[in-house]
Amino acid sequence: MYSWANGLKQGFKNLFRNRLFTLASIGTITACLFLLGMFYCIVVNFQGIYSEVETTVGVTVFFDSGVKEDQINQIKAQIQARDDVDKVNYTSAEEAWAQYKEKVFPNNKDNILTNLDSDNPLADSASLEVYLKDASSQDQVIDYIKSIDGVRSVNASESAAKNLSSIGKLLGYASAGIIIILLGVAIFLISNTVRIGIAVRHEEIAIMKYLGATDFFVRAPFLVEGMLIGLIGSVIPLCVLRYLYARVVTFVTSQFSLLSALISFTPVGEVFRLLVPITLLIGLGMGFLGSWFTLIRRVRV
């Protein structure tokens, strides 16, 4: 019991004994976890947008001339039966023509193209719009549809899905790389801070050994010190990120109304529900590892 109490008390004291190194370590962890949090916020929002886009990324299927509506409905049911397909909408040739007219001359009751209604130029343009559950399965779905009899062509917004997916991956790799480097630097700095603490308290540690202190008794204050550095270094970026996230969302939605109509930001609560425990755990973990590596090498009774 006293070992824990002593560890906590001395750990707090150690923070102030090597103020400069403590500040450097806290600063590095703060920078590291701030970047981690920032990338996390971006990735979470990106994923939100990506999932939205996924549901809107569709595949349009056109049919050979002469394929009847019954046959198209059969094909529709066949495609619908796949697990990776979300929904399939049928657009008849007449609907396609009506949509085209509306697109070319919007809100015009006396549409000049109405003259062509009896001889629909898009007679062979009945189509199925296939919406996928997951954009990554697009290629398989397209191959499958192309293999169905009566299908003339398949149009897909292939590049949009692939670009989104690859940007997401690139962002993930880049952020992971930067974070790993910063984590390494932070652990090194904590290790250095603890090493200096050990040097400063060298005499006291020697006395403790002679008096029969256990490894745990001697090491506990340094472990506490490292973990406190990690904890403080994780609370600071969380507070800053919480403040900035709300500000950025407010700024973007008020200043760029067009952009805010296209994308919706992930709510603060949802982002921080996972970010808070992750950041605190990483901070404490780094503090623990940084001090532990030094202690097992340098403090042994």
Added chain:
Amino acid sequence: MLLIVLDQVSKIYPGNVQALKDVDLKVDKGEFVFVVGQSGSGKTTLFKLLLKELEPTSGNIYINNKNLEQLRHSQVPRFRRGVGVVFQDFRLLKDRNVYENIAFAQRIVGVPAHRIRKNVMTILELVGLREKYRSYPSQLSGGEQQRVAMARALVNNPPLLLADEPTGNLDPKNAWEIMRLLEAVNKRGTTVLVVTHNRNIVERMQKRVVTLSEGQIVADHRKGGYIYV
């Protein structure tokens, strides 16, 4: 009954520096022993071996019938709690007062808080510093600081007290007082082993004297004075 047994103990440091060579030594429980010798004779190495701070290159050391070589790392703290240690330079924590310096030793071994105060004040009474329990080391004389160090070494009631040059930093009057205190502790049943250079003290005390020279025991007098080697 034997408390310390050194059986053919040798210690060779890296670079083939021989500090101790085939040392045989037996110390009974309750004995008072001086270990004397010139610088480099192996006194400090012997001291460190008895604390299991160093491992012998060959031979065995038994304390209280326990072979130190067979102690696991996790058993070392418990072993050291049975050995009180006093150094020439006192090694007190300068940022803590007399009471805290001694209570620290009790806390390390897990003595309950309500017993610490009683134990500390009792041991301060023994060393004659009860009134100065609030003083910091810087406010004490050398002799007083050494008495605090002795109180710290004795507060956990170790059966063995090792003192490395305990009078080295003291004037003759304070040195003699410390020796009288060590003698009083010895009379209470604690085995005392003192490493020293202080010829006057050794001759005056008339206790057992083990003389080391070049890592070997060259004399062991049951009740002798300082041997010149």
